[in-house]
Amino acid sequence: MFNFDRIPDRSGTNSFKWDWKWRGKSSEILPMWVADMDFEAPPEVIAAIMDRAKHGVYGYTFYPQSYFESIINWFDSMHDYKIKREWILTIPGVVPGISFAIQAFTLPGDGIIVQPPVYSPFYKVISELGRKIILNPLKERNGYYEMDFENLLNIIDDRTKMLILCSPHNPVGRVWRKEELLELGKICLKHNILVVSDEIHCDIVYSPHKHTVFSSLSKEISDISLVLTAPSKTFNIAGLQMGNAIIPNFELRKRYKALLKSHHLVMSNLFGIVATEVAYKYGKQWLEELLVYLKGNVDFVQAFLQKNIPEVRLTIPEGTFLLWLDFRQFREDINKMLLSNNLWLSDGNEFGFGGKGFQRMNIATSRDIIKKAMNIIKSTVESVKKV
Numbered sequence: 480m481f482n483f484d485r486i487p488d489r490s491g492t493n494s495f496k497w498d499w500k501w502r503g504k505s506s507e508i509l510p511m512w513v514a515d516m517d518f519e520a521p522p523e524v525i526a527a528i529m530d531r532a533k534h535g536v537y538g539y540t541f542y543p544q545s546y547f548e549s550i551i552n553w554f555d556s557m558h559d560y561k562i563k564r565e566w567i568l569t570i571p572g573v574v575p576g577i578s579f580a581i582q583a584f585t586l587p588g589d590g591i592i593v594q595p596p597v598y599s600p601f602y603k604v605i606s607e608l609g610r611k612i613i614l615n616p617l618k619e620r621n622g623y624y625e626m627d628f629e630n631l632l633n634i635i636d637d638r639t640k641m642l643i644l645c646s647p648h649n650p651v652g653r654v655w656r657k658e659e660l661l662e663l664g665k666i667c668l669k670h671n672i673l674v675v676s677d678e679i680h681c682d683i684v685y686s687p688h689k690h691t692v693f694s695s696l697s698k699e700i701s702d703i704s705l706v707l708t709a710p711s712k713t714f715n716i717a718g719l720q721m722g723n724a725i726i727p728n729f730e731l732r733k734r735y736k737a738l739l740k741s742h743h744l745v746m747s748n749l750f751g752i753v754a755t756e757v758a759y760k761y762g763k764q765w766l767e768e769l770l771v772y773l774k775g776n777v778d779f780v781q782a783f784l785q786k787n788i789p790e791v792r793l794t795i796p797e798g799t800f801l802l803w804l805d806f807r808q809f810r811e812d813i814n815k816m817l818l819s820n821n822l823w824l825s826d827g828n829e830f831g832f833g834g835k836g837f838q839r840m841n842i843a844t845s846r847d848i849i850k851k852a853m854n855i856i857k858s859t860v861e862s863v864k865k866v
Contacts, residue, residue: 481765483772486517486845508818511852512825514649514801516715516843520754521765524714527757528750540749542569549759550708550723557682557763560695562725568736570722571744573679574600576707577643579724580675581608583738584731590639594626596830596837598649598677605643613639616832617651622794622805624651628662635670642667644676644693647684650803650830650839652796654688657696664693664700673731676706679722682713682766684798685774694727701727705735712800713766714758715843719751773800776842776849783853788860800843803827807836809863814838816863822855 489497496513519525547564554560570576577600585591587609593601594615605612615631617624644663647654655663667674676693684690694704706725711717726732739745780802781793792805804824806813814826817838827837842849 481522481768483518483769484845484847486848487519489517508821508823509848509852509855510823511840511842511844511848512823514712514841514843515717516712516800517845517848518715518769518843520715521758521762523761523765524716524754524758527753531750531753537749540747540752542747542752543756546752546756549756553759554692558690558692558695560692563727566725566727566732568724568726568732568739569747570707570724570739571720571748572711572722573677573707573709574604576705576722576724577601577675577677578604578608579735579738579742580673580705580707581605581610581641583734584673585610585640588638589641590636592631592634592639592642592672593831594645594648595832596650596827596834597645599829599831601643601645601677602831611638614832615642617648617653619833622792624648624653624794626655626659626663628666631663631666635666635672639670639672641673641675644674646676646678646693647680647690647798649680649799650801650825650827650834650837651794652799652801652803654684654690654797657691660691660693661696661700664696664703667703668699672703674700674704676704678706679709679712680799681708683770683773683800685770685777685796688797690798692725694725702731703728705731710755710758714754714762716751716754716758719748719754721748721751721755773842776800776844776846777802779846779849780840780842780853783857787853787857791856791860800841802840802842804838804840805836806838809836809860811836813859813863816859817855820855820859822852822859 496510547567551562554562590611590613591605592613592615594617613634618627681690694701694706709722726735784791784793790808794803825839827834
């Protein structure tokens with residue numbers, strides 16, 4: 480049994496989450512924004528990194544065959560997806576991987592579809608590279624989100640070249656059903672649109688839901704797919720900056736690899752290699768217990784809201800450790816009010832269209848911290864009611 484109630488003190492570690500100050504705000508603030516976990520990585524990962532560090536020589540390192548085998552075995556076992564070794568290209572992270580895809584397969588002025596509300600770096604990387612952001616907002620019905628295929632067909636034009644899929648979806652927590660992904664793939668095949676699928680949260684999925692790797696849907700769909708993955712969310716090793724691009728199509732892979740070479744991304748992160756391989760080999764039990772703990776946090780938040788603040792509605796997540804909270808019944812500056820009461824959530828406006836009035840909360844922390852956060856939300860809402 481792993482003790483997820485025990486949280487190490489992360490202050491003084493240059494942690495974005497715990498050491499980054501909000502406009503001079505004191506250290507008393509409770510950070511529930513950045514999407515990393517407060518839990519220690521699996522003990523096997525910690526032991527492997529420490530053992531490698533003791534060697535004392537940290538020179539240039541290549542990716543061993545065992546690194547790729549660990550990824551292949553993990554996706555076969557966990558997601559019923561058989562990956563060939565040559566399909567895997569290493570990248571320094573998923574967002575850089577999206578940037579490389581945009582540079583490799585589109586031209587300035589080309590249109591790239593995103594489905595908001597969605598992870599804000601999608602917008603930034605598209606606009607910074609001079610491409611056009613095309614919005615296909617998710618449809619919300621009573622707190623449940625779906626892709627809008629009818630609108631998708633209407634917004635595609637001759638310069639629409641790519642769609643960035645968030646799967647599972649951050650921030651609304653959807654784990655897309657196979658039927659939904661097939662419909663998306665069918666549309667993109669018909670209109671020759673490349674799908675870049677961000678699947679960084681693919682292992683954080685709550686039963687009975689099941690993640691489907693986009694490129695596993697069919698041979699035809701795999702030929703228009705780039706699947707970007709990383710062990711960072713699953714095992715809390717984001718600081719090691721590791722990721723993988725899975726590209727079955729030879730021509731797409733060739734162009735993507737050429738782009739990586741042009742940026743001279745040929746070296747590797749020594750400790751990232753060790754951590755990734757060991758996590759995928761030995762981290763399954765840790766992950767299973769983590770999911771139980773995270774689901775307990777979801778259930779706690781849901782029960783707390785229903786009992787104490789029914790006006791705040793939770794979008795029940797099917798995956799990820801991020802909660803999407805509906806504050807639309809309250810004033811627009813609720814995020815600032817929560818900050819003034821020492822709770823830092825991600826303002827829904829950051830996620831684009833459809834995010835107004837929402838807050839995203841990271842629950843990958845101890846139950847005690849969750850309780851503190853919920854009590855701050857409760858007191859903040861009660862103060863708003865009195866005004």
